[in-house]
Amino acid sequence: MANKDKQQIMAIVLSVFIAFILWLYVMGEKNPVQIRTIEDIPVTLYNVENVKNSNLVMLPNQNFTINLTIKGRALDVFKVTKEDFKVEADMSGYLKRGDNNIPVEIKKKPQGVEIVTDGIYPYIRVKLDNLVAKSYPVNINITGIPKEGYDTLEPVVRPSEIIVIGPEEYINKVSYVEGQVDVTGAFSDISNSIIVKAYDRERKQVSNVETDPKYVDVLVSVKPTKEVPINVVTKNTLPKGKVIKSINLSQPKVYILGDVNVINKIKEIETKPIDLQQIGQSTSLQVELNLPKGVYVKSKDKSIQVDLVVENIIQREIKIPILMKNQGDTYSYTLSQNEVTLTVRGSESQVNALDEKQLSYELDVSQYDEGEHTVPIKITKISNVDVVDINPTSIKLRVNK
Secondary structure, three states, rough: OOHHHHHHHHHHHHHHHHHHHHHHHHHHHHEEEEEEEEEEEEEEEEEEHHHHHOOEEOOOOOOEEEEEEEEHHHHHHHOOHHHHHHEEEEOOOOOOOOOEEEEEEEEOOOOEEEEEEOOOEEEEEEEEEEEEEEHHHHHEEEEEOOOEEEEEEEOOOOEEEEEEEEEEHOOOOEEEEEEEEEEEOOOOOHHHHHHHHOOOOOEEEEEOOOOEEEEEEEOOOEEEEEEEEEEOOOOOOOOOEEEEEEEOOOOOOEEEEEEEHHOOOOOEEOOOEEEEEHHHOEEEEEEEOOOOOOOEEEOOOOOEEEEEEEEEEEEEEEEEEEEOOOOOOOOOOEEOOOOOEEEEEEEEEHHHHHOHHHEEEEEOOOOOOEEEEEEEOOEEEOEEEEEEEOOEEEEEEEEOO
């Protein structure tokens, strides 16, 4: 069995050897004409500056190669590689946005072979787009947290705007340009030159564009901080018949930044004065903070919203009972009337909120002896309203045994 397998192997080897000898004979003696296609031959572009001069730019990720069909004797054809060719494309002609078919020139080819074109001269397809330059403001993204008790002011950027250059297709994706500054643990100003990049609306970096300049200078001021209350300042008075019910702030306190010796002296931050003479009804105002020199707030907006609730001043008459207290057992007490009419004045909501059933005037009769007395009625204020009139101003009290 082993003998038989050995004989089969020997027969196969002999067959291959004879075939190889016959191939050498054919190639050496006959050397027939062969046709072969060489693929992915690189194409070199020249006069590329014409693209930029035409306000165009080549789109990225383009591979400029061609396939060439060659013809020749077998021995010449089969030893050809793509490195044996030198192929060029001239970009100096008319160019347009989109696909451009650029003819190629065969500057070098191997000896002994010819190019088979079938009447179609080879070309490459070059995709071009408009070269666009657009200006964008520079955003600075502050990352990290400064040392405790410190905070950062708005960064100062130079230049504050830069140009983004690239194919229109990619420039249209750009939403903003941004650089980053890390302030982790900082307790003094940070000055640095940082790179800026272009981003789309989804905060993804836009590729295939360039920024001019590539770097910007950034100053981030890091200052001690302190929280203080806000005091609303007013001037003049409301129109006649009006009163302020309440003043509400969008934020009652504000964080201020500055040198330690400056902010330590500050107990509150005042607003710029609100002219009440111009206020006739409830309103909301954006009022600027009156910041002392050398004092800053972190927010770009150095103002707060002030809501002024203004009401009409009204008058109202209310009747309240007169109640006697500390009556002695040996006397009887009689009043000439058991109630008094008050005219009160104040804001509409406060006056209307008065509940007559909960109001009364207490008269201490223990100080009066037997006889008839004229007792003055003294009421100065009731529940945050002014008493402008009392009727009557006095009553008669008779004390009998």
